[in-house]
Amino acid sequence: MEIGKNKKTHIKNMRYEDFKDNEYLEKYVEELRQGGVPVALGKLSDIINWGRSNSVWPLTFATSCCGIEFMCVGGAHYDFARFGWEVYRNSPRQADVIFVFGTIVHKMAPVLKRLYDQMAEPKYVVAVGSCAISGGPFKNSYHVAQGVDQIIPVDVYVPGCPPRPDAILYGMMQLERKIKVQNFFKLPQQPEVKESVTPVENEAQYEAKTDK
Amino acid sequence: MKQKLTNRFGWINENNIVENDGRLTVTVAPDKLTEVAAFLKECGYDFLVDMVGMDYGDSLGVIDYVARGADTSDLIALKTSVPDREHPLIPTVSGVWRVAQIYEREVHDYFGIRFIGNNDMRRLFLRESWKGYPLRKDYDADPNINPLPLENEPIADMDTIPVYGIDADGKETVTYRPMYGDDDYVVNIGPQHPATHGVLHLRVALDGEIVRSVDPHFGYIHRGIEKMCEGYTYPQILHLTDRLDYLSGIMNRHAFCLCCEKALQMDVPERAVVIRTIFDELTRIASHLIGWGSICNDMGAITAFMYGLRDREKIMDIFEETAGGRLMAAYDVIGGVASDLHPNFRRRVKEFIPYMRKMLHEHHLLFSANPIATGRMKGVGHLSLEQAIALGITGPSGRASGWKNDLRKAEPYAAYGKVDFDEVLRQDGMTFDRYIIRLDEIEQSLRIIEQLIDNIPEGPYAEKVKGVIKLPEGDFFQRVENARGQFGVHITSRGDKTPYRVKFRSPSMVLVEALKDVAPGGKVADLIMLGGSFDYVIPCIDR
Numbered sequence: 001m002e003i004g005k006n007k008k009t010h011i012k013n014m015r016y017e018d019f020k021d022n023e024y025l026e027k028y029v030e031e032l033r034q035g036g037v038p039v040a041l042g043k044l045s046d047i048i049n050w051g052r053s054n055s056v057w058p059l060t061f062a063t064s065c066c067g068i069e070f071m072c073v074g075g076a077h078y079d080f081a082r083f084g085w086e087v088y089r090n091s092p093r094q095a096d097v098i099f100v101f102g103t104i105v106h107k108m109a110p111v112l113k114r115l116y117d118q119m120a121e122p123k124y125v126v127a128v129g130s131c132a133i134s135g136g137p138f139k140n141s142y143h144v145a146q147g148v149d150q151i152i153p154v155d156v157y158v159p160g161c162p163p164r165p166d167a168i169l170y171g172m173m174q175l176e177r178k179i180k181v182q183n184f185f186k187l188p189q190q191p192e193v194k195e196s197v198t199p200v201e202n203e204a205q206y207e208a209k210t211d212k
Numbered sequence: 213m214k215q216k217l218t219n220r221f222g223w224i225n226e227n228n229i230v231e232n233d234g235r236l237t238v239t240v241a242p243d244k245l246t247e248v249a250a251f252l253k254e255c256g257y258d259f260l261v262d263m264v265g266m267d268y269g270d271s272l273g274v275i276d277y278v279a280r281g282a283d284t285s286d287l288i289a290l291k292t293s294v295p296d297r298e299h300p301l302i303p304t305v306s307g308v309w310r311v312a313q314i315y316e317r318e319v320h321d322y323f324g325i326r327f328i329g330n331n332d333m334r335r336l337f338l339r340e341s342w343k344g345y346p347l348r349k350d351y352d353a354d355p356n357i358n359p360l361p362l363e364n365e366p367i368a369d370m371d372t373i374p375v376y377g378i379d380a381d382g383k384e385t386v387t388y389r390p391m392y393g394d395d396d397y398v399v400n401i402g403p404q405h406p407a408t409h410g411v412l413h414l415r416v417a418l419d420g421e422i423v424r425s426v427d428p429h430f431g432y433i434h435r436g437i438e439k440m441c442e443g444y445t446y447p448q449i450l451h452l453t454d455r456l457d458y459l460s461g462i463m464n465r466h467a468f469c470l471c472c473e474k475a476l477q478m479d480v481p482e483r484a485v486v487i488r489t490i491f492d493e494l495t496r497i498a499s500h501l502i503g504w505g506s507i508c509n510d511m512g513a514i515t516a517f518m519y520g521l522r523d524r525e526k527i528m529d530i531f532e533e534t535a536g537g538r539l540m541a542a543y544d545v546i547g548g549v550a551s552d553l554h555p556n557f558r559r560r561v562k563e564f565i566p567y568m569r570k571m572l573h574e575h576h577l578l579f580s581a582n583p584i585a586t587g588r589m590k591g592v593g594h595l596s597l598e599q600a601i602a603l604g605i606t607g608p609s610g611r612a613s614g615w616k617n618d619l620r621k622a623e624p625y626a627a628y629g630k631v632d633f634d635e636v637l638r639q640d641g642m643t644f645d646r647y648i649i650r651l652d653e654i655e656q657s658l659r660i661i662e663q664l665i666d667n668i669p670e671g672p673y674a675e676k677v678k679g680v681i682k683l684p685e686g687d688f689f690q691r692v693e694n695a696r697g698q699f700g701v702h703i704t705s706r707g708d709k710t711p712y713r714v715k716f717r718s719p720s721m722v723l724v725e726a727l728k729d730v731a732p733g734g735k736v737a738d739l740i741m742l743g744g745s746f747d748y749v750i751p752c753i754d755r
């Protein structure tokens with residue numbers, strides 16, 4: 001049995017037609033529902049998603065200018081707490097989403113990758129600002145990554161230099177919609193981690209790295 | 213000074229000392245550099261403002277800008293160069309000016325010049341494995357040579373610090389010294405850490421809770437702005453200046469415009485001058501509010517941070533109305549400002565002034581007198597006046613140690629000569645002084661705006677400039693007082709529509725360097741407070 005073939009996500013106080021990129025989302029829903037979804041699990045997943053999408057915890061991560069707009073969104077005037085996003089986490093292990101604010105340069109790229117790897121599944125990435133999308137004003141530079149999607153997969157892009165706080169909020173809502181249509185039980189699971197690493201193995205790994 | 217130099221050094225003549233625009237430029241051979249530097253310091257030039265690396269094509273060189281600590285407007289440029297591009301060796305001046313140590317590392321990173329005797333010649337921004345020196349004119353920017361890395365560079369081997377020397381035949385020698393002892397306990401703070409105010413990486417050696425030494429690592433947001441400037445026209449570069457120290461973006465842009473206008477000998481309409489001054493001061497208030505908020509945030513008082521942001525939003529609204537942008541107002545242009553004032557501007561600013569005064573009072577009541585806050589800030593993080601000058605710590609942080617260095621007073625630019633305000637000074641140089649001085653400066657900024665807002669002259673808001681701006685040949689240097697200290701712009705022009713070399717003096721860089729001198733002996737928790745009270749902006753350092 002199939003449910004929700006034409007399912008539209010609902011965001012409070014915002015009409016479905018007012019969002020852009022609806023076709024993308026609809027196609028995504030279609031893809032997700034291809035094999036059909038069992039009723040009970042589907043409903044359960046909806047309930048879980050409702051909870052998840054209304055309490056997304058971002059990682060405090062900002063490298064440059066766009067980070068100031070992030071602080072403004074967190075501030076009293078724009079206040080993303082209205083959407084349940086207010087708890088910034090300083091540790092990637094407790095965060096659900098990483099907002100990449102600012103330019104990512106060669107020296108920072110491995111750090112960003114590691115932060116992403118440390119986050120628990122399910123995890124999301126939002127690239128905010130033209131720097132994070134493509135290198136932006138610094139595209140010609142010798143030391144700037146041409147967009148974070150070269151390093152980690154991105155869910156939502158928010159253009160602007162810097163994007164206005166309203167644009168960042170809009171990007172957050174788009175992510176919320178994406179979370180809502182996903183099937184929670186089919187999300188990627190955490191890769192299996194070996195329980196313990198012996199000092200010898202650890203050393204060998206380190207040597208292999210340094211030799212490279 | 214010219215007389216003194218020629219008297220002291222017989223070999224100095226008309227060829228290697230020129231005066232233009234009231235500024236002396238002394239050109240010396242590398243082997244004479246240290247003595248001249250030492251003599252300049254004897255004469256009171258104890259503040260090394262900036263060091264600019266240069267690639268002249270046939271030779272590599274550096275320009276040191278030095279000023280007198282007692283009067284920071286008194287500037288001398290000291291130039292030297294070496295023809296050898298394979299092994300460029302220049303003696304260090306870090307023995308004379310303490311802060312030269314870090315400036316020389318930067319020049320080394322960009323140009324590959326080795327400074328003999330500098331005891332730390334690691335690269336500053338780029339990875340040790342980076343191939344080539346990016347600011348040389350013959351640098352090959354092919355991305356295949358330096359691909360995007362996805363693995364961290366192991367930092368362990370960075371504990372061996374190269375030191376360059378010279379042997380009896382004039383050949384270059386390298387020796388390595390260790391950074392840490394075997395029993396040092398080293399902790400990494402950053403690059404992703406909420407208390408470093410950006411992507412700064414501090415390697416801190418600890419003895420229990422006491423800091424033994426701090427070693428800052430930069431470059432996690434090195435965007436190569438200076439190299440990019442060489443390919444852009446002057447109006448295009450303006451957009452990059454905003455993105456250096458984004459909290460004082462308008463002032464940085466102002467500095468670049470002033471530098472170009474000085475070179476073009478262009479007069480800016482009175483109206484634009486006054487508008488620029490008002491915008492600068494509004495930016496300063498906005499920046500200090502964030503600075504103040506983040507000190508409190510570091511102490512755990514998130515409320516203060518929210519209050520700071522709330523008041524800052526009012527300024528952002530004013531900017532947005534007139535300039536169209538919030539954080540990046542993109543308002544100053546060469547010859548004036550980009551657009552005329554919004555009709556609401558005057559009313560909004562006039563409403564803002566009493567509001568801000570009231571809020572300042574509240575901030576003082578809530579935080580400045582709070583026993584928990586004062587307990588954390590009083591009596592820790594002492595920066596002495598001598599240290600401040602040796603490190604070139606300008607701005608509020610330097611003034612908290614009693615150093616008079618406000619360029620708005622020393623070398624009035626824009627409309628600062630016409631307004632009445634105090635240069636706030638404090639004597640103790642503690643974390644608390646750096647905290648309180650920011651709030652006091654907000655009051656002074658309000659005074660400046662108050663005097664100007666009703667006296668904006670009528671007339672055009674910008675001078676007409678040609679479509680293609682070409683600066684005349686020569687070196688130009690201009691400083692302004694931004695929210696963190698003296699921000700400088702150096703432009704070397706060869707008469708083209710793009711500059712030959714652009715260098716920005718970042719006031720934040722020396723603030724991080726100061727952690728090395730100030731933090732040891734204190735607790736780790738005080739190190740965090742120290743960072744908060746210095747209020748550095750990392751992208752400005754890394755450029």
Ligand code: SF4
Binds near residue numbers: 065066067129130162
């Ligand atoms: S997109 Fe613009 S504002 Fe954002 S980090 Fe890049 S340069 Fe700064």
